[in-house]
Amino acid sequence: MTQHSVRFKQVDVFTSVPFKGNPLAVVFDADSLSGDEMQAIARWTNLSETVFLLAPTDARADYRVRIFTTKGELPFAGHPTLGTAHAFLESGRKPKTPGRLVQQCGAGLIELAADARVTSDTTSEATSGGAWAFAAPPARMTPLAANQHDALRAALRSDAIDFTATPCGVDNGAPWLVVRLASAQAVLALDVDYAAIEAIAASVGAHGVAAYGPHDAHGPATFEVRCLMTGLGRGEDPVTGSANAAIAMLLEEQNRRPGERYTVRQGTALGRDGRVHVAYDDAARKTWVGGHSVTVVDGTCRLG
Structure with missing residues (x-):
């Protein structure tokens, strides 16, 4: 692993109040990391999940993720999906379609939406308060x-x-x-x-x-x-x-x-x-699961 620094965030998910939700580590620009290196970092963060942000290989996706627990890799997980969307947007990156994101992961393509109907009774909360929702994948x-x-x-x-x-x-x-x-x-x-x-x-x-x-x-x-x-x-x-x-x-x-x-x-x-x-x-035959996220730690992580 070549020594360099990348952006790192620790996000609290399903809450707008720090320390009341479920924490998530997000490592940006992780394309140079191997799976073993990602696993080592996930063990070090010692959180339930650590997400590694990668360039998508599917043109329909805004980004790709790999999701690791301290024990192994998951094809999909919900709080990492929402927390990563929050971190991605807060970092200044723009979705291909305003108000929508597409995450590529081991379970395929996961659609996300900033939509007041699924997160709040007020539109402002969905757009400015970190409230997003993902479309539940098939089960x-x-x-x-x-x-x-x-x-x-x-x-x-x-x-x-x-x-x-x-x-x-x-x-x-x-x-x-x-x-x-x-x-x-x-x-x-x-x-x-x-x-x-x-x-x-x-x-x-x-x-x-x-x-x-x-x-x-x-x-x-x-x-x-x-x-x-x-x-x-x-x-x-x-x-x-x-x-x-x-x-x-x-x-x-x-x-x-x-x-x-x-x-x-x-x-x-x-x-x-x-x-x-x-x-x-019911019209779209989708089930949306959403909530707020808030950044608790924002800095850089040294790789290598």
Whole structure:
């Protein structure tokens, strides 16, 4: 690796308040780096994901990304997608189409939009406050076998699982076992057996559990979400775009959509306050997952 410096940002995603969302490292102009070098940097940042910005190889894309956890590379992840869009635009780079971006990644081309309908009731927030949304990529769904339901109840240490909405593995590039609970309070009360959860999630090809439950009518959001990771290291993810996309698409599949738009609170159990906005565009047959991002660290990173 030739020694040189590139621009580096650390962005907090799904929040407009620093330290309340999910942090992301973004390394610009990373075309000279090998996959092994990217992995080494991702291990060093020690964040859930580090994104490397590259020149696109598809003429339709504004940029290309490679996304690494401390353990390996992901074809797609939601909070890196939104955080990278924020970092790209804040650096002064311009989209090919105003108000739209196309990200090239391992899962293909991901469309993003600055659209008040999917992030806020005010247009100014979508254009000036870092609020963007991505169109959820296609997902493969695998229902959890009924003979696993008792094991799931025991692993989550909860009698509040709503089995009328069948737990389901949803793989949109980052595979999750999506489980509905009776209430937001039941989600927050979870105290899981990670070893048991890992085996159950693996049975549907998932790397963790995305648990969600409804808030009361006048609560802080429509749903409370917790994402409990197993496959790439055990622990809770603060705010998760891919999992919220998975939940949104399963709600559609199971005819449980709460409306054309809804909101999510995530990270509460970790002292965060992540906010996710979901919107269904039935005409275009797209599901949009969005939120704000804010830059916390802006500087350079020495490579080599």
